[in-house]
Amino acid sequence: MAHGLDFLLTFFMNRWIPYAFVRIVLFFMSGICVAIFYPAILSETSARLIFLACVLFYVMLTFCLWQKRTLPLGLNLKVVAGIIGLAAIFVAGFIRVGSHTASRSKDHLLHVKSPIEYFTAVLTSAGTEKSSSWKAEASIGEINSNGQWKATEGRVLLYFSKKDFSRPLEYGDRVLVKGNPYFISPPSNPEEFDYRQFLIYKNIYHQKFIGKNDVTKIGFAPASWIDYYALQTRKWADGTLARNIKGDREQALASALILGVTDGLDDELLSAYKATGTLHVLAVSGLHVGILYGLVLFILKPISRFKYGPWAVACISIVALWGYAFVTGLSPSVLRAVTMFSFVALAKPAGRRTNIYNTLAASAFCILLVDPFLIMSVGFQLSYLAVLGIVYIQQGLYNLWEPANSVLDEIWKLSCVSIAAQLATFPIGLLYFHQFPNYFLLSNLLVIPASFIVLVLGMATLATSMVPLLATSIGVLLAWVIKVMNYTIFILEDLPFSLIENVYITPLQCWLLIGILISMLLLIQTRKFKWIKIAFAFSILFSLAQWHHFEENINIRRITIYNVAGHTAIDLIDNGHVYFVTDSILNHDRDKIGFHIASNRIKCGVRSVIPAELLQKKLPGCSLMVWKGQSILQIDRPQFFIPKGLCVDYVIVSNNAVANLAQLQSQVNAKKYILDSSNSRTLGTKWLEENEVNRVEIFSILHDGALELNI
Numbered sequence: 001m002a003h004g005l006d007f008l009l010t011f012f013m014n015r016w017i018p019y020a021f022v023r024i025v026l027f028f029m030s031g032i033c034v035a036i037f038y039p040a041i042l043s044e045t046s047a048r049l050i051f052l053a054c055v056l057f058y059v060m061l062t063f064c065l066w067q068k069r070t071l072p073l074g075l076n077l078k079v080v081a082g083i084i085g086l087a088a089i090f091v092a093g094f095i096r097v098g099s100h101t102a103s104r105s106k107d108h109l110l111h112v113k114s115p116i117e118y119f120t121a122v123l124t125s126a127g128t129e130k131s132s133s134w135k136a137e138a139s140i141g142e143i144n145s146n147g148q149w150k151a152t153e154g155r156v157l158l159y160f161s162k163k164d165f166s167r168p169l170e171y172g173d174r175v176l177v178k179g180n181p182y183f184i185s186p187p188s189n190p191e192e193f194d195y196r197q198f199l200i201y202k203n204i205y206h207q208k209f210i211g212k213n214d215v216t217k218i219g220f221a222p223a224s225w226i227d228y229y230a231l232q233t234r235k236w237a238d239g240t241l242a243r244n245i246k247g248d249r250e251q252a253l254a255s256a257l258i259l260g261v262t263d264g265l266d267d268e269l270l271s272a273y274k275a276t277g278t279l280h281v282l283a284v285s286g287l288h289v290g291i292l293y294g295l296v297l298f299i300l301k302p303i304s305r306f307k308y309g310p311w312a313v314a315c316i317s318i319v320a321l322w323g324y325a326f327v328t329g330l331s332p333s334v335l336r337a338v339t340m341f342s343f344v345a346l347a348k349p350a351g352r353r354t355n356i357y358n359t360l361a362a363s364a365f366c367i368l369l370v371d372p373f374l375i376m377s378v379g380f381q382l383s384y385l386a387v388l389g390i391v392y393i394q395q396g397l398y399n400l401w402e403p404a405n406s407v408l409d410e411i412w413k414l415s416c417v418s419i420a421a422q423l424a425t426f427p428i429g430l431l432y433f434h435q436f437p438n439y440f441l442l443s444n445l446l447v448i449p450a451s452f453i454v455l456v457l458g459m460a461t462l463a464t465s466m467v468p469l470l471a472t473s474i475g476v477l478l479a480w481v482i483k484v485m486n487y488t489i490f491i492l493e494d495l496p497f498s499l500i501e502n503v504y505i506t507p508l509q510c511w512l513l514i515g516i517l518i519s520m521l522l523l524i525q526t527r528k529f530k531w532i533k534i535a536f537a538f539s540i541l542f543s544l545a546q547w548h549h550f551e552e553n554i555n556i557r558r559i560t561i562y563n564v565a566g567h568t569a570i571d572l573i574d575n576g577h578v579y580f581v582t583d584s585i586l587n588h589d590r591d592k593i594g595f596h597i598a599s600n601r602i603k604c605g606v607r608s609v610i611p612a613e614l615l616q617k618k619l620p621g622c623s624l625m626v627w628k629g630q631s632i633l634q635i636d637r638p639q640f641f642i643p644k645g646l647c648v649d650y651v652i653v654s655n656n657a658v659a660n661l662a663q664l665q666s667q668v669n670a671k672k673y674i675l676d677s678s679n680s681r682t683l684g685t686k687w688l689e690e691n692e693v694n695r696v697e698i699f700s701i702l703h704d705g706a707l708e709l710n711i
Helices: 002-015 017-037 044-066 077-100 195-200 225-244 248-259 267-275 286-299 309-327 332-353 356-370 372-376 378-398 406-433 440-463 468-494 507-526 530-554 590-596 598-603 661-667 681-694
Strands: 118-123 133-145 148-151 155-161 173-178 204-210 215-220 435-437 499-501 557-561 569-574 577-582 608-611 616-619 622-627 630-635 646-653 668-675 698-700 707-710
Touching: 017 077, 017 356, 017 372, 044 077, 077 356, 077 372, 118 155, 195 204, 225 248, 225 309, 225 440, 225 468, 248 267, 248 440, 248 468, 267 435, 267 468, 286 309, 286 332, 286 378, 286 440, 309 332, 332 356, 332 378, 356 372, 356 378, 372 378, 378 406, 378 507, 406 435, 406 440, 406 507, 435 440, 440 468, 507 530, 569 598, 590 598, 646 661, 661 668, 661 681, 668 681, 681 698
Parallel strands: 155 204, 577 608, 630 646, 646 668, 668 698
Antiparallel strands: 118 133, 118 173, 133 148, 133 155, 173 215, 435 499, 557 569, 557 707, 569 577, 616 622, 622 630
16 A cells, blocks of 8 residues: 555656646645635644644655655655645745734734724825725824824725815825724625725725815825835826827827726726727736737847857846836736746746746746735736646647748737637636627737737837927827727627627636636647546536526526615516616616626626516605515605505615604505615614614615515
């Protein structure tokens, strides 16, 4: 048995010898994931003791290996040492999450129980423009509670009202803020984006809305002068592009493509790029850094012929990449991409001594070592999956056809890159975005070359800014390129069947899709029949999961009353069709419907939305609906009339129409009384207090979140 175990371990380790850093990063990532999803499985002290024990055993075994000693039971000393070393890496990932979790500090804001009257904070991000406010992240320094100042840790999200602030405060500004920062609420609607969890991964737990009299600037103390000057450089570059490019949409797109500034992009443009599978070009990331890296390599090609030329090219490339990152304000997506390509640049002159998988793993390890929560970032996942797809799939695809024409050859190369990246990322694309662009190949063939031209012309505009006439001339050409690119995208969006949308898969189904994809790729590579069987097994499991989802979430009748502050929002869902009860304002607000409601409809397989007026019988100040044997009375005005002795299943009160719960009970008898989210929180609190005496079944949407009633 020992020899069999030794054989298996040796076989496993030998197969992975060329991928040493891949092993390390996979175990490190596994430790991170366990710490994120099961943090209580190990205490911090236990994890550190296990890590120290693994390190000591590894050192001892390495010493024994050096002394050429053997282990009992005939176990391979080298293999056992390797396993213990990987165990240490796994525990190190677990520990790194704990050390990076700011809330574990005893001085964190989360542990403050008494009300906060004032707090000081330093802005740690540039202001981002929202519809009615400016948003900025800040790091808290001190709090004033019960008349005493105390040093406190924690990050907070600040919202500056546009009514009171014409522009946001700057990165590095130290401010005194009046009032208590409050917890960010969890999502209160089914399937709604969990913004709180998104911010927790950034170690942000609180937010504060600020009016004119709530904040005073008291100094300037940037957390990083490098970040400060990088943001100032990006601000200068953004202003330079704006001066030399005519047209609001063209200016906004140029800033997005070149600098990663997306504040000025309008919803119509974003929707078009999203529908055609080219949204990635609007966020400066791996594509843009790759274009710049390729351009630098092309320019420096003559240098690489000298003895130390490849290393000189690598150093110059890295300087150019990090210089570009500086111009873009050192944004996280750019830093991630630049780090990745920096490792690639260093590995290139090493030749056969490295492989691309180890290089990518080393860059991922460094990124996760700095911030382990980036493993939960959609951008991080998409970036590395896309690059892995290109590395593993692209060359095999390209070898399937050898075009005789050089132009066709370049088109085929770009097509192979696009197909490889799309194959590698489409499972998590479906998971997060619920859609698939059918014309991604055509759109990327047009947009990626255009993005290259935009990036080059944009950098030329910045480089020639000291010569206004030349910069303006380049800016005019740049604006025309962007216009043509936008026009092309809108044409592609309008083509029939351009988008498969409203696709819902669970995380389990996403993993099963990845399993099917990997199995098919290994089938093509190895030509072994077993991979067909494995892919078939994954497909069966995927179908079973889809059947379960259909029975649980699509083949249903359900009333869902959403929490959309200030509005009535009720879905009557019946096997893919929905009657929507709402007010006229929300009915035309695509953003709020998209954020609060659309995801649940996708999960429920909604194919058509029908106005609820077809069901409603209008009465003075109220309406009565009978749907699938359920009677629903909605009261939306204080002057309402209810037929005497009316009995219904549900009463829904909107717009603060009923102030007194007892009075309503005397007029209508119902199984449940519901206050929807168009009412004030004060009224909900009053009803809940009254109900301590009346003891009827009531539900306040603003207090308890969305309500789902299965029929």
